[in-house]
Amino acid sequence: MEARKTKSKYYTNDQEKLTRYAKALSHPARVYVMDFLANNLDKSCYSGDMADELPIARSTLSEHLKELKKAGLIQGEINPPYIKYCINREKWDEAKQLLITFFER
Numbered sequence: 050m051e052a053r054k055t056k057s058k059y060y061t062n063d064q065e066k067l068t069r070y071a072k073a074l075s076h077p078a079r080v081y082v083m084d085f086l087a088n089n090l091d092k093s094c095y096s097g098d099m100a101d102e103l104p105i106a107r108s109t110l111s112e113h114l115k116e117l118k119k120a121g122l123i124q125g126e127i128n129p130p131y132i133k134y135c136i137n138r139e140k141w142d143e144a145k146q147l148l149i150t151f152f153e154r
Contacts, residue, residue: 063147070144073120078105078113086123086136094134 060068074080081103086094096114100107114134117123121140125132 063150066143067147067151069120070122070140070147073117073122074144076113076116078103078110079117082110082113082117082134083122083136086134090135095131096134097131099134 074083082099085099085102089098096107096110100110103110105113114123114125118125121137122144123134124137125134
């Protein structure tokens with residue numbers, strides 16, 4: 050039996066990262082969440098606080114938070130029954146740099 054040739058990777062790591070961050074920011078509610086967290090660095094940012102501000106159901110907000118967390122843009126600290134969210138600065142700075150580099154081409 051002949052060994053299969055492995056296909057070389059077509060996209061760069063930076064392209065894949067940029068895509069992940071862009072997808073996470075592709076909904077206005079997620080942009081709102083990131084803006085909310087960035088503007089409330091000195092406050093406790095619980096999902097309930099954000100839910101009071103957004104005209105969406107808490108379950109919908111939870112799904113948006115999950116997408117942002119999956120992309121690494123936010124992190125949550127669990128204090129049952131609440132989760133306090135904050136921006137993951139390392140990933141946020143990486144996303145910012147990737148976007149700047151992409152748009153400066």
